[in-house]
Amino acid sequence: MATAGKPIVCRAAVAWEPKKPVTIETIEVAPPKAREVRIKVIANGVCHSDLSVLDGKSWDPRIKWPMILGHEGAGIVESVGEGVTEYKEGDHVIPLYQPQCNECDNCKSTKTNICNKIRQTIAIGVMPDNTTRFTCKGQPVHHFMGTSTFSEYTVVADISLCKIDPAAPLEKVCLIGCGISTGYGAALNTAKVDEGSTCAVWGLGAVGLATVMGCKAAGAKRIIAVDLNPEKEELAKQFGATEFINPSDHDKPIEAVIGMKTMGGCDFTFECIGLVSTIRSAFYSCREGWGKTIVVGVVPAGQEVSISPLAFNVGRTMTGTVFGGWKSKEGVPKLVDLYMKNELMVDEFISKMIDLDGVNDAFDLLRGGKGIRSVIKF
Numbered sequence: 001m002a003t004a005g006k007p008i009v010c011r012a013a014v015a016w017e018p019k020k021p022v023t024i025e026t027i028e029v030a031p032p033k034a035r036e037v038r039i040k041v042i043a044n045g046v047c048h049s050d051l052s053v054l055d056g057k058s059w060d061p062r063i064k065w066p067m068i069l070g071h072e073g074a075g076i077v078e079s080v081g082e083g084v085t086e087y088k089e090g091d092h093v094i095p096l097y098q099p100q101c102n103e104c105d106n107c108k109s110t111k112t113n114i115c116n117k118i119r120q121t122i123a124i125g126v127m128p129d130n131t132t133r134f135t136c137k138g139q140p141v142h143h144f145m146g147t148s149t150f151s152e153y154t155v156v157a158d159i160s161l162c163k164i165d166p167a168a169p170l171e172k173v174c175l176i177g178c179g180i181s182t183g184y185g186a187a188l189n190t191a192k193v194d195e196g197s198t199c200a201v202w203g204l205g206a207v208g209l210a211t212v213m214g215c216k217a218a219g220a221k222r223i224i225a226v227d228l229n230p231e232k233e234e235l236a237k238q239f240g241a242t243e244f245i246n247p248s249d250h251d252k253p254i255e256a257v258i259g260m261k262t263m264g265g266c267d268f269t270f271e272c273i274g275l276v277s278t279i280r281s282a283f284y285s286c287r288e289g290w291g292k293t294i295v296v297g298v299v300p301a302g303q304e305v306s307i308s309p310l311a312f313n314v315g316r317t318m319t320g321t322v323f324g325g326w327k328s329k330e331g332v333p334k335l336v337d338l339y340m341k342n343e344l345m346v347d348e349f350i351s352k353m354i355d356l357d358g359v360n361d362a363f364d365l366l367r368g369g370k371g372i373r374s375v376i377k378f
């Protein structure tokens, strides 16, 4: 490729500071260094985690501005750095915000999918050698989640990437890079929903709807979907929900409504919004004895949930998930293959195709709880 080894000038959405719209800028993307890969991004979903950071509600106070957001992308390898053996120009790939190095203690364990190898540098928005590959107006621009896919080109570590079936449509399977995998895996891997069980899911964005889909795939008998937007009822039912609750229609707390409906609570509850109030509600909506709550939504740093320890004494448990528990490099290509065999819904999650200039409008839709995923096609 004529561009290999040289900087590439391209367009990207730059987030300069919190609580301000991103701006579309011309940036320079440096060539990949050792064990890094430069990718031409083809498509990218807009996830609520990008919005939370932009709105100043990041889960990690260490993040550095300016940065290029985006972590739900798919693209084609443009060039590779020294020592990269797994990828070559032209490979179809999905960047992984949750890497898989297969070397750290966490990767060697079957108990978690959280890789520790480059966690610190990802958190502060730099590549593993502590520098950035992006420059805008002469100033370094930080990376985000090790992916930064709101850019025509990006550079990622080779452990933050996986190769996928080249026949898969990139403008669709980009959603397997975050929302779909997270929710689907929360039900199948993290909760391990049993056949015949009763589940409830708070928040019906891509993550919550994928959770509903996972509960259905696991054979749940009842799936109660909870959202403030009445338009989500029909959507949730398409993905497998059996009932819908709009908290605005009730003057009782939702845990009381669900307790009545289920005669004592659910086997599994999932919070897919990122609010401490709904995490608490989900927890008190699971039944005594064995009820389990999965925290999927991401809460801003510093917030805490208030729960009586007595609620644990009687056998309820609570855990959480990052990327639905999938070991990313192995899991994502398999999910793409499932989609290609028509065994995983993906197209149904796309509510709008946009171009890069529409990214602030896509954030507004998420702020209002509208639609499911807007996908940027570069």
Ligand code: PAD
Binding pocket: 046, 047, 048, 049, 052, 178, 179, 182, 202, 203, 204, 205, 206, 207, 208, 226, 227, 228, 229, 232, 247, 272, 273, 274, 275, 278, 295, 296, 297, 298, 299, 321, 322, 323, 324, 366, 367, 368, 369, 370, 372
């Ligand atoms: P989204 O904005 O598309 O969906 C959120 C939904 O919640 C919308 O339908 C809202 O109407 C609804 N909602 C908002 N407030 C309430 C409320 N008080 N009661 C009921 N419903 C409400 O978000 P998303 O699906 O992109 O992401 C959802 C969360 O999951 C968010 O916190 C995001 O950061 C997190 C996430 N976690 C992971 C992970 O690995 N754990 C991955 C990806 C996203």
Ligand code: ZN
Binding pocket: 047, 048, 049, 050, 071, 072, 178, 179
């Ligand atoms: Zn996401």
